[in-house]
Amino acid sequence: MELTSPTDFAKERVKSVQxxxxxxxxSLVNLFKRPLYVADMIQQADLIGFGSLPIVLAACFFTGAxxxxxxxxxxxRFGAMTVIGQLVSVGIVRELGxxxxxxxxxxxxxxxxxxxxxxxxxxxxxxxxRALGTDxxxxxxxxxxxxxxxxxxxxTILGDLLGLIGGAFVVxxxxxxxxxxxxxxxxxxxxxxxxxxxxxxxxxxxxxxATIGCYYGLNTKGGTQGVGRATTEAVVAAxxxxxxxxxFITRVLMLTLGTS
Amino acid sequence: xxxxxxxxxxRSAADQRPSPDAIVFEDVELAFxxxxxxxxxxxxxxxxxxxxxxxxxxxxxxTILKLALGLLKPDSGRIAVxxxxxxxxxxxxxxxxxxxxxIVFQESALFDSLTVRENxxxxxxxxxxxxxxxxxxxxxxALSFVELAHTMDMYPSELSGGMRRRVGIARTIITxxxxxxxxxxxxxxxxxxxxxxIELIVKQRDVYKTSSLxxxxxxxxxxxxxxxxxxxxxxxxxxxxxxxxxAVPMGFLILREGxxxxxxxxxxxxETTDEYIREYIS
Numbered sequence: 388m389e390l391t392s393p394t395d396f397a398k399e400r401v402k403s404v405q406x407x408x409x410x411x412x413x414s415l416v417n418l419f420k421r422p423l424y425v426a427d428m429i430q431q432a433d434l435i436g437f438g439s440l441p442i443v444l445a446a447c448f449f450t451g452a453x454x455x456x457x458x459x460x461x462x463x464r465f466g467a468m469t470v471i472g473q474l475v476s477v478g479i480v481r482e483l484g485x486x487x488x489x490x491x492x493x494x495x496x497x498x499x500x501x502x503x504x505x506x507x508x509x510x511x512x513x514x515x516x517r518a519l520g521t522d523x524x525x526x527x528x529x530x531x532x533x534x535x536x537x538x539x540x541x542x543t544i545l546g547d548l549l550g551l552i553g554g555a556f557v558v559x560x561x562x563x564x565x566x567x568x569x570x571x572x573x574x575x576x577x578x579x580x581x582x583x584x585x586x587x588x589x590x591x592x593x594x595x596x597a598t599i600g601c602y603y604g605l606n607t608k609g610g611t612q613g614v615g616r617a618t619t620e621a622v623v624a625a626x627x628x629x630x631x632x633x634x635f636i637t638r639v640l641m642l643t644l645g646t647s
Numbered sequence: 648x649x650x651x652x653x654x655x656x657x658r659s660a661a662d663q664r665p666s667p668d669a670i671v672f673e674d675v676e677l678a679f680x681x682x683x684x685x686x687x688x689x690x691x692x693x694x695x696x697x698x699x700x701x702x703x704x705x706x707x708x709x710t711i712l713k714l715a716l717g718l719l720k721p722d723s724g725r726i727a728v729x730x731x732x733x734x735x736x737x738x739x740x741x742x743x744x745x746x747x748x749x750i751v752f753q754e755s756a757l758f759d760s761l762t763v764r765e766n767x768x769x770x771x772x773x774x775x776x777x778x779x780x781x782x783x784x785x786x787x788x789a790l791s792f793v794e795l796a797h798t799m800d801m802y803p804s805e806l807s808g809g810m811r812r813r814v815g816i817a818r819t820i821i822t823x824x825x826x827x828x829x830x831x832x833x834x835x836x837x838x839x840x841x842x843x844x845i846e847l848i849v850k851q852r853d854v855y856k857t858s859s860l861x862x863x864x865x866x867x868x869x870x871x872x873x874x875x876x877x878x879x880x881x882x883x884x885x886x887x888x889x890x891x892x893x894a895v896p897m898g899f900l901i902l903r904e905g906x907x908x909x910x911x912x913x914x915x916x917x918e919t920t921d922e923y924i925r926e927y928i929s
Contacts, residue, residue, distance in 0.1 A: 422773075422775070510754060510756060510759075511752045511753070511754065511756035512756050512757075512758055512759070514713070514718050514752070514756065515750075515752055515756035515757075515758070516758075517718055517738075517742075517745075518716055518718065518745055518749070518750045519745070519769055519770045519773070519818075520742045520743075520745050520746060520770055520773060520774075521742075521769075521773055522738065522739075522742070
């Protein structure tokens, strides 16, 4: 294996960041340029949104149930079982709903985008597209970015609901508590800042998932082996970024909304 | 024996062209990382001429086509296509120019999620200037040219390698480009299919007088093009008499290690004394 000098390695990293930034900015700027590929956006929304719906709902449902179970033993020691609804609702809406939906969509769609675009690169379909007068960023990246952002937003709302329902199942069937109390405390404890925080995250995560998937796909090198590598790297990068950016957004929103 | 009259039609705008050459490369250099791919490439492709580019694998043949289309930018030097300097153009400006320049890719590069009809109509659908009926008519004409009108509703995966190349040609010629770039259009194909494709390229050269660059590994393909013409009345390629071979606008370019070592016609290629070239063409 050929060794790379630290300078070359650093240059390569900086160039990657620069290329990613250019792709990200252009994916948004293209929204204001003609033509707008609405049909591609709808097709991607179907693939990303409806395709991911069952897994996102299942993941959120079981996480809500597990959160209720784990919280119950601690709350019981303090005789505070009545606040279980509050705990599940804040946990799901602020944090677990958006992050879980983001991670599931990243696993499913960042890989799909990287492999699809990567295959198009190695079979010269991207070059053919440029040769035929179409901007691949406009035709392929912008629809994926907008669709992922929009669909992840709605997936998160549904995921939050299923997370709360999962908690309600545990409260009713395992803990044998009153679900009316669970739902009223879950509802009443939610503040504007909780909902705002929980719904800002999927917008950012959606952008990360689509741009990372497209970036790795469009920069695929090395034939079919390269496609596999790009796919894996896209998923890993998207997941790590989601988790890291989550901390950052949470803190920024806390300071902005005055909830720290 | 008299020289056959070549049924070559002139393009209507031929006399108003701003430049006498379709493509001009002047001292073009390109390197990928530390590997020099092209080292000072200079040549001219006249309007209506077809130039075959030879060279061993990795000599930079396909790179020349990508540079001519603006898919790659050179490190230095000047490239002009149809009188316009493309080295300083933005991608948006290049999209306009690419309407007049078509490329047939090595592996045809058809969009595998689209049908043959959608692949061939791709550019017209993107432009959205023509009615559906007009697009359908143009697609049928282009596919008839490559004798594949019956494949309209098939997907590329359902076609053979030779058929895919021909669909690639149909997709390229549907907008009647002034310049065509062929990247190993017969690579990996059997001799019969290769001959069909060469016949289509000769037809494009002699009937529509399209300027072309043809990258190939197969010497016999280029020699066939230099010794044959397309007879419209019989709708087939026919051999030229030996004394009429200069009647077809056919040139040859040989690359070696990123440099041009030969640029001339069939006669001078046959008469060359360069040992490397003689060995290459023998």
